[in-house]
Amino acid sequence: MTDRLKIEHLYKVFADRPDSALNMLKRGATKADVLRDTGQVVGLDDVSLSVPAGAMYMIMGLSGSGKSTLARCVNRLNEPSAGRILLDETDICTLDEAGLRDVRRNRISMVFQHFALLPNRRVIENVEFGLKLRGMSSANRRKRAEQVLEVVGLTRWAQKMPHELSGGMRQRVGLARALATDADVLIMDEAFSALDPLIRAEMQDELLRLQRTLNKTILFITHDFQEALKLGTRIAIMSEGKLVREGTPQSIVLQPGSDYVAAFTRDVDRARLFNAGSSMTSLVPLIRRNEFVVLGCEDDTAGSAFVVDDEQRVLGVLPATKVGALRDGGPLPALSSAFACVPAQTRLIDVAAQFTRAETVGVTDEMGRLVGRLEAGQVLARIGSHVVNGASHV
Ligand SMILES: Nc1ncnc2c1ncn2[C@@H]1O[C@H](COP(=O)(O)OP(=O)(O)OP(=O)(O)O)[C@@H](O)[C@H]1O
Ligand SMILES: [Mg+2]
Known part of the structure; x- marks a missing residue:
């Protein structure tokens, strides 16, 4: 600009x-x-x-x-x-x-x-x-x-x-x-x-x-x-x-x-200032096949991974424990629908409720493509006040 x-x-x-x-x-x-x-x-x-x-x-x-x-x-x-x-x-x-x-x-x-x-x-x-x-x-x-x-x-x-x-x-x-x-x-x-x-x-x-x-x-x-x-x-x-x-x-x-x-x-x-897009963890492709891509966190700490189609729309989630077998060439297991997705501009105050419905919360762009995931801990940290030297700054 x-x-x-x-x-x-x-x-x-x-x-x-x-x-x-x-x-x-x-x-x-x-x-x-x-x-x-x-x-x-x-x-x-x-x-x-x-x-x-x-x-x-x-x-x-x-x-x-x-x-x-x-x-x-x-x-x-x-x-x-x-x-x-x-x-x-x-x-x-x-x-x-x-x-x-x-x-x-x-x-x-x-x-x-x-x-x-x-x-x-x-x-x-x-x-x-x-x-x-x-x-x-x-x-x-x-x-x-x-x-x-x-x-x-x-x-x-x-x-x-x-x-x-x-x-x-x-x-x-x-x-x-x-x-x-x-x-x-x-x-x-x-x-x-x-x-x-x-x-x-x-x-x-x-x-x-x-x-x-x-x-x-x-x-x-x-x-x-x-x-x-x-x-x-x-x-x-x-x-x-x-x-x-x-x-x-x-x-x-x-x-x-x-x-x-x-x-x-x-x-x-x-909770009103920050939105999902500014608080999300980005995802990397863990497995790429013709008909689907598995997206997860780089450090593999999350308990689950997203499976998306070739337009990056979510098909479902997969427990992290099943990613290994899939990576070794196994068939795609049944996917769970226990996830929620929110648009990137959703304010955190409105995101919080999603965690009561599902543990795994994805973030989508304006085209509905998955662009990241939210961790409850990260969302809470963002909503909480500024922390200096480990002590809450109130
Ligand atoms: N015409 C002037 N002659 C001398 N000093 C001035 C003059 N106008 C502003 N100042 C001084 O310049 C400094 C900045 O003043 P300014 O009016 O820009 O502050 P401000 O941030 O707009 O404050 P406020 O929120 O009260 O409007 C102050 O110390 C003020 O006393
Ligand atoms: Mg002034």
Whole structure:
């Protein structure tokens, strides 16, 4: 996948003359060292990351860790002190005023926590506002605004004033306004953080639904790890202006790498986060004949093996003790049907019940082909919380 946005060694020091602070940071000083010695506040300290086109990329971290500073550097609401921000091939840091205006109007749009709606304009006028700045004719503006209001489900509210709407609806207007410009990069800074939990969950679902058709590149800032897990294809975790961990939600929960990150992952519902495909053992062909293939585990620890047809669909299972005779050329014994199969994307919480029906659980791909097997012990280990030095981390 191509990278839509690439941030390279980005620094932000809130100061007119950041040179000595930058030198300190490059020699390994911390944000606290810089504040003590220079009185200057570090916002970002050598942040590098790549956002693939179409990703829902989450920036996570405690308050003050630099999330908003990073988001604001991307469209230069904050001027970076050093580093590069590549939008496709263009370095945003070197754009002149006209270039920057073009990027802000056509390429990157922002959704804020507190909506930032114009209070004296109707909903539809709020949505049209960015289009007017782009010089779109008034008839086209209206048409486009009506389209995006429909997308976010607010058609009937087009003529209302912002104060007549609930918080969740106002945030939909904010979203509609960002979508109206056709910008392919959306930056959402704590966009759902001010909403009630139920409305917030609804907006998250809505964003996931929209993203399936819009396929924008979204940089989503949140201090809520659960939100990051739910929405994110990748998560970057920040602390003290530095990026301390980056990866897929699953990899971060499995290998937090530091106590700071582990603290976020502690309450995660792993049974819903991990699926069968990410928890399975792969299978190898133990015996190949014209009419069937026996698939088992390499180390042969499992009590049974799967027998599949030439399209890798399961015919049945075989006790491991019978594999030897078959390997020596014996006939195929009667197969047992005491097994279950689940699709790879099945969440572990739904897999668990399969073990009450059968000891042997296979994992299939979207074509119904057997791609692996699940061991009850492995599933439990994955669902249980992170273990450090043999002790459960609770
Ligand atoms: N305009 C500014 N002038 C000086 N310091 C600033 C400015 N904006 C942010 N900072 C500092 O930069 C650091 C990072 O702030 P930032 O707002 O990016 O954090 P954040 O992760 O978005 O926090 P929150 O979760 O509270 O929104 C903080 O130490 C903050 O005090
Ligand atoms: Mg912030």
